[in-house]
Amino acid sequence: MSDSLIERMTEPEQRIPPPQPRTLGGIVTLSFPVLAAALIGGLLAGAIGASVVLRQPKKFLASTVTVLEQQSVFAGPGEGVVAKLSAIRATYGILAKTHTISAGVAKRTGFPEAIVARAIDVAAPGQSQVLLVAATTRTPLASQKIADAAAAELAAYVKARQDAFKVPAAEQIVLTVAAPAAPGRLVEPTRRRALEIGGFAGVLGLVVIYLLADALRTRRVARRRR
Numbered sequence: 001m002s003d004s005l006i007e008r009m010t011e012p013e014q015r016i017p018p019p020q021p022r023t024l025g026g027i028v029t030l031s032f033p034v035l036a037a038a039l040i041g042g043l044l045a046g047a048i049g050a051s052v053v054l055r056q057p058k059k060f061l062a063s064t065v066t067v068l069e070q071q072s073v074f075a076g077p078g079e080g081v082v083a084k085l086s087a088i089r090a091t092y093g094i095l096a097k098t099h100t101i102s103a104g105v106a107k108r109t110g111f112p113e114a115i116v117a118r119a120i121d122v123a124a125p126g127q128s129q130v131l132l133v134a135a136t137t138r139t140p141l142a143s144q145k146i147a148d149a150a151a152a153e154l155a156a157y158v159k160a161r162q163d164a165f166k167v168p169a170a171e172q173i174v175l176t177v178a179a180p181a182a183p184g185r186l187v188e189p190t191r192r193r194a195l196e197i198g199g200f201a202g203v204l205g206l207v208v209i210y211l212l213a214d215a216l217r218t219r220r221v222a223r224r225r226r
Contacts, residue, residue, distance in 0.1 A: 034210060034213040034214050034217055035210065037209065037210075037213050038206045038207075038209045038210035038213060039206060041205050041206065041209035042202045042203065042205045042206030042207075042209065043202060044205070045201045045202050045204065045205025045206070045209075046198040046199060046201050046202025046203075046205065047198065047202075048201065049197045049198045049200065049201030049202070050194040050195065050197060050198030050201075051194075052197070053189045053193055053194040053197045053198070054189050054191075054194050055189075056188065056189045057138055057188075058138055058186060058188065058189070059136050059137070059138060059186070059187050059188040060136065060137060060138065060139060060140045060142075060143045060183075060184030060185060060186055060187065061134060061135070061136045061143060061184050061185055061187045062134065062135055062136075062140070062143035062144040062146075062147040062181040062182060062183065062184035062185070063123075063132045063133065063134040063147060063181055064132070064133045064134070064147045064148050064150070064151040064177060064179070064180055064181040065130060065132060065177070065178045065179035066130070066131045066132070066133055066151050066154075066155070066175050066176065066177055066178060067129050067130055067131070067175075067176055067178045068085040068088060068089060068092075068129045068131060068173055068174070068175055069085075069129065069173070069174045069175075069176060070084075070085065070171065070172065070173045070174065071169070071170045071171075071172075081129070082127055082128060082129060083127065085129045085173070086124070086127045086128060086129065088173060089124040089129075089131050090124065092122070092131060092154065092158065092175070093122040093123075093124055093131065095154065095157070095158075096120060096122045096133060096150060096154050097117075097120055097121075097122065099113075099117075100157065101120070101150060101153050101154055101157060102116045102117040102120060104153040104156075104157070105120070105146060105149045105150050105153050108149040108152065108153060109145050109146055109149045111142065111145075111146065115137070116146055116150075119135040119136055119137050119142075119143070119146050120133070120134070120135055120146065120147075120150050121134045121135070121136065122134065130178070131175070133147055133150045133151040133154065134147055135147040135150060135181075135184070136184070136187065137184065139184070140183035140184040140185070141183055141184075142184075143181070143183070143184030144181045144182065144183045144184055147181040147184075148177075148180055148181050151175075151177055151181075152177070154175060155174075155175035155176070155177070158173065158175050159172070159174070159175075
């Protein structure tokens with residue numbers, strides 16, 4: 001009998017290590033049943049998240065476009081027309097959200113003042129003479145009605161205050177409606193928002209369910225080996 005054969009016969013038996021489970025980045029084990037359950041849970045979580053968003057009360061936004069004009073600023077020297085009138089818009093924007101205006105709008109529209117006050121908003125895009133008077137409510141027609149009434153009430157109040165202080169007509173700032181509001185457009189909830197929330201909820205649900213299911217499976221396997 002050769003020496004090499006004797007060495008092979010006397011070598012200790014080498015055990016083949018059991019196959020290692022597949023892992024995901026060395027953190028959790030990959031189990032296809034667990035993954036399938038997590039996918040189903042993630043889809044359900046995403047569907048629930050999207051449905052919650054879509055079931056929220058609808059909100060509609062309508063905007064009335066107004067323009068500030070002043071006769072003397074076009075004829076006289078001094079700072080530019082746009083720069084001067086643009087600076088005044090901030091004051092009018094604050095005024096539009098006061099009780100003085102919301103009370104007048106409530107009388108014009110018949111809506112409670114509390115609803116009117118919450119609905120009215122104002123935007124002054126860029127450096128210009130444009131002032132957007134907006135309203136957000138739960139119906140398109142209510143938003144349209146409040147936006148137009150707010151613009152009219154603001155213009156009337158500005159005119160009355162200048163008349164009370166006897167400001168010459170040429171120097172008065174006139175707020176005119178350039179484009180009346182159309183029926184409000186839907187701003188909340190939107191499909192895009194529902195998809196964003198649904199996608200986030202789906203991914204979160206998938207990860208959480210997978211980790212929980214994998215932990216339970218690992219415990220079950222460990223108990224069986226004991």
